[in-house]
Amino acid sequence: MTRFTKDxxxxxxxxxxxxxxxxxxxxxxxxxxxxxxxxVLQGAPQSFIDPQQDYRTxxxxxxxxxxxxxxSLAEIQSGLDAGQSMFEYVPGTSAPNFSALVCPPFNPEVMxxxxxSIVVRNSADITERLLKEKAFNMPTxxxxxxxxxxxxxxxKKRLDPATPERYPADWSAYVASVNALDCPVSMEVGGxxxxxxxxxxxxxxxxxxxxxxxLVEDMMDAILHLEMEMVKxxxxxxxxxxVWYWEDMAYKGGPMISPEMVRKFMLPRYSRLxxxxxxxxxxxxxxxxxxxxxxxxxLWLDVxxxxxxxxxxxxxxxxxxxxxxYGKDIILAGGLDKRELMRDKAxxxxxVMSKVPSLVQTGAYFPSFDHIVPIDMPFENFCYYVNLxxxxxxxEALDF
Amino acid sequence: MSARLEAVAAVVRDxxxxxxxxxxxxxxxxxxxxxxxxxxxxxxxxxxxGELFKDGQAFLPEILISVRAFRAGLQELPPELRDNIDTQxxxxxxxxxxxxxxxxxxxxxxMMLAGNGFHVVDLGGDVSAETFVGAAREHEAxxxxxxxxxxxxxxxxxxxxxxxxVAGLRERVRVMxxxxxxxxxxxxxxxxxxxxxxxxxxxxxxxxxxxxKVHV
Numbered sequence: 383m384t385r386f387t388k389d390x391x392x393x394x395x396x397x398x399x400x401x402x403x404x405x406x407x408x409x410x411x412x413x414x415x416x417x418x419x420x421x422v423l424q425g426a427p428q429s430f431i432d433p434q435q436d437y438r439t440x441x442x443x444x445x446x447x448x449x450x451x452x453x454s455l456a457e458i459q460s461g462l463d464a465g466q467s468m469f470e471y472v473p474g475t476s477a478p479n480f481s482a483l484v485c486p487p488f489n490p491e492v493m494x495x496x497x498x499s500i501v502v503r504n505s506a507d508i509t510e511r512l513l514k515e516k517a518f519n520m521p522t523x524x525x526x527x528x529x530x531x532x533x534x535x536x537x538k539k540r541l542d543p544a545t546p547e548r549y550p551a552d553w554s555a556y557v558a559s560v561n562a563l564d565c566p567v568s569m570e571v572g573g574x575x576x577x578x579x580x581x582x583x584x585x586x587x588x589x590x591x592x593x594x595x596x597l598v599e600d601m602m603d604a605i606l607h608l609e610m611e612m613v614k615x616x617x618x619x620x621x622x623x624x625v626w627y628w629e630d631m632a633y634k635g636g637p638m639i640s641p642e643m644v645r646k647f648m649l650p651r652y653s654r655l656x657x658x659x660x661x662x663x664x665x666x667x668x669x670x671x672x673x674x675x676x677x678x679x680x681l682w683l684d685v686x687x688x689x690x691x692x693x694x695x696x697x698x699x700x701x702x703x704x705x706x707x708y709g710k711d712i713i714l715a716g717g718l719d720k721r722e723l724m725r726d727k728a729x730x731x732x733x734v735m736s737k738v739p740s741l742v743q744t745g746a747y748f749p750s751f752d753h754i755v756p757i758d759m760p761f762e763n764f765c766y767y768v769n770l771x772x773x774x775x776x777x778e779a780l781d782f
Numbered sequence: 783m784s785a786r787l788e789a790v791a792a793v794v795r796d797x798x799x800x801x802x803x804x805x806x807x808x809x810x811x812x813x814x815x816x817x818x819x820x821x822x823x824x825x826x827x828x829x830x831x832g833e834l835f836k837d838g839q840a841f842l843p844e845i846l847i848s849v850r851a852f853r854a855g856l857q858e859l860p861p862e863l864r865d866n867i868d869t870q871x872x873x874x875x876x877x878x879x880x881x882x883x884x885x886x887x888x889x890x891x892x893m894m895l896a897g898n899g900f901h902v903v904d905l906g907g908d909v910s911a912e913t914f915v916g917a918a919r920e921h922e923a924x925x926x927x928x929x930x931x932x933x934x935x936x937x938x939x940x941x942x943x944x945x946x947x948v949a950g951l952r953e954r955v956r957v958m959x960x961x962x963x964x965x966x967x968x969x970x971x972x973x974x975x976x977x978x979x980x981x982x983x984x985x986x987x988x989x990x991x992x993x994x995k996v997h998v
Contacts, residue, residue, distance in 0.1 A: 696964075
């Protein structure tokens, strides 16, 4: 099989390479750090958890599974990790540290600690309680930085697109290194719900939509301004193959807010940013939201967002049904039920074979678990999964 | 139902906190009994919101403003009624199972159950099987409601059920489960009598369980 070039990626996305697909790492098939630690105990190479490796480019895991090359511009602080890898921790702890668009970040610190749990304030100024042994599980949010207009005005100062630390120090060298690649290059472009949810907290945000809609709009406008300026700067120098939004705005019962609210608050801002993105020559806009997003897909399609991950099966998302409904208007990624993939090899094979061959034959599909690979996935079975995908693609099996 | 109580229900459904408080005051002044206002105004308002939610016409913000309006109306009622509102239908011990700290969905379930007449004891996150059992015994619970967000913590459901059996409480305590990876099939598999997709379904399921019905 040929190398995974930009052209090949674009042709797959356009549905021009029926039967072909990418076996991609970050953003598609990727892992909680705890999963990798468990796998090392099950015989995976120690390099999987080497803290010195650069996860922003190509990790030891990507290399081991021979995932197709792709490059996320994670050094540019435009998104969830604000340039950090998933392996950044609050110093001295196992607590993950997200700065969530905030630059310069707040100084993370440990607020409390007992035998089992730890309370930290992270780089986004969110105070949360985590379990020490399961630090990547959903935490309990205890306090959020934005509570009203006063706290927002102060917080907003850290959302300036001109802050030099948002970009690699040697910009020219960085641009040259990325432009020398012939693999798909992507960049995160924020989102208009997920970040507000982190900064304000879910219950408070839900109430703000009614109590202080102008505050909600001002927060969204700050993100829009930040991302537009960053996209302008980046795309002036680096052609992007796709961009991605992080939203996480649904659960198994459907969207957290109504489609009407999405239309009113979010669509106009998506439109402005996506117009800029499309005008730069970037054709594909990917969106990451857990949960049942089916009601929101038509709205997103209206603003050129047509590439979706993770298609969470437990929430009722069905990639085959989506393909039937939307044809090649939609690019699908994920949609393989983690509960089946984890059960045993027979269930794994049944799940993969019931979806992947059919989806790749209709084009514009990238297989992956329906979220980040969880800790209870056995290493041996993941190796089997990779070889199963390779077999479907006509590649030689890897000798794990 | 009188026009006054219908109006109370409507403003609770619409999440109008200020008007709910005012209309409850007016209803009291007009001679409506507090328990009538509660049973035929405030609670029906939340139930109407529940119907809208099921029809896809209401989402989480609407639930939260509606619960807030309900509470504002409740505040206008005499304390003795307020204090007893949540003992009408039964006691629910609620918590996220061991290894799971999430609270958003659980909070919503707690709010809706409490608003619909259940006494809710929310044990929080990362709750051990022993703690669930202790609380079920102490509060003479009718239902233990378990929540899990992650596949890794699902086995804890079974441990709680087993602990309730060992403690001799299983005969009288029904178990209800929910959360992102949870399904009715899983509930059946582990022997939980109840399952709910969301906070509105949780109220119906809890009512069904205390009424002693069996899901078919």
